Amino acid sequence: MSDTTSVRLGTTEAQFGDYFALLKPRVMALVVFTAFVGLLAAPVAVHPFVGLVSVLFIAVGGGASGALNMWWDADIDRVMKRTRKRPIPAGLIAPEDAKALGFALSGFSVVMLGLAANWFAAGFLAFTIFFYVVIYTMWLKRSTPQNIVIGGAAGAFPPIIGWVVATGGVSVEGLLMFALIFMWTPPHFWALALFMGDDYDNADVPMLTVTHGCRATRVYILVYTVLLALIAIGTGFSAIGGVVYLGVAIALNIWFVIGAVKIWRRSEADSAADQFLVERKFFKLSLFYLFALFVAILIEAGLDRFVLGGLL
Amino acid sequence: MSFRPDHELHKRRFSRNMGVGLVLVALVAIVFGLTVVKVTNGDFERATAEVQG
Structure with a gap:
């Protein structure tokens, strides 16, 4: 973010923790935990280091979709009491920066998961990001009361991805x-x-x-x-x-x-x-x-x- | 000869720069570790028949 941006936003400098908050750390914790369980419950053993970094990249993918969600929903987040302290509505980070971070981390996490584990798992992660950002955030959330029901699928994918990392299939x-x-x-x-x-x-x-x-x-x-x-x-x-x-x-x-x-x-x-x-x-x-x-x-x-x- | 004092910008962005630096170091370590695991596990070995043929 440039100086002009921070002047434009009229706030203090965004710190590393503010960018981390864009990734929705609490959601990421759920992603890490459930992906980890999916990986370990699978009947095929994975090298511990490969398993560890695979879960890390799944979490980064989840975080990337969180950043893209905050970029798209900045207008809603400004209105709601629960979300108005998030980095974008708080004026710490510009929406364009959140979008850039989200897209960059999405591509990075998918490619790295493909290289670390397998391309089926990477494809699943890409689909999860697409589902959360496009299907849930951009489409369902503002159009139907079933938003949570169908959109909930995005949060349910991580244990399958963990399973696919180990077994290569569903x-x-x-x-x-x-x-x-x-x-x-x-x-x-x-x-x-x-x-x-x-x-x-x-x-x-x-x-x-x-x-x-x-x-x-x-x-x-x-x-x-x-x-x-x-x-x-x-x-x-x-x-x-x-x-x-x-x-x-x-x-x-x-x-x-x-x-x-x-x-x-x-x-x-x-x-x-x-x-x-x-x-x-x-x-x-x-x-x-x-x-x-x-x-x-x-x-x-x-x-x-x-x-x-x-x-x- | 003396060092120039840090610009105010450096102080303001210290935590962000430090965080990005640590993330990059961790990424290098991960890529290195993955390479070692993949190579020692034989993921990149050519098939025996192909080598012999």
Whole structure:
């Protein structure tokens, strides 16, 4: 960024951390973790260094799509309370710089993943970036209340990419991990939308809470949570599941469904009275839920490889 | 002979320049490490038949 740019923006100099924030570090952490689990759950061993850098490039690809999302959505981010401190609306980084960084890192991460692992995984990463930036950010987000449902696929691809890095192909187990995140995304974001008030409304984003109201959103949360529970418990009977996973999945899903039922039973007056306490708890639980479920898959992979594999 | 004092711009952009420098060093290390792994794993070896033929 040139001096003229910083003068134009009329703010302090953007630091390294501001550019890093463009990559959505919290989303990147989820990408790293789920891609890592996909890689380790695969039945084919990968050289540790190749595995490590592959996950790193998947994360860089995820970060690049985050930067492109912030470039395109700068107008929305300025309006919403949740996002107005991001580097572009805060005036620290020019939108053009975010676009350049996003495009450069997209190309870089895809090529490097192809060289490090295989070109099928690289193609998958390129498709994920395309899906998140073009299909979700540019098209669905502003046009349909199903934005989160379909767009959630972008966040669900990393474990498949991790799996493809190891095996070179897609299988049922990879698709099950995809389905877990895909079905988890709507209740997670709709719970957030419930307690974000009129943030999405002000930004003209057609979230379910805006287009169909909070009552319908509560029903949708319950329906998707039940469907998620079926997939999560069903995964326990696949090659990536097992006794440990099944135990964790049953406990977590009972807990999660109870949370969804509580949300469904509440009226708007109840929620306003305690400042959306139940919805906030459900949102936090959803973060723990996904983490614990993938840790259980990781434990099963470790048991297969180091305990049962050693005995057989 | 004395060093010129740093321009204000250098101080202002120190963290950014340092970050970019570290990222580039890490990239060199990654490419080097990948090359070593690929070569020692035999990813670039020609097929035996091709070598013999």
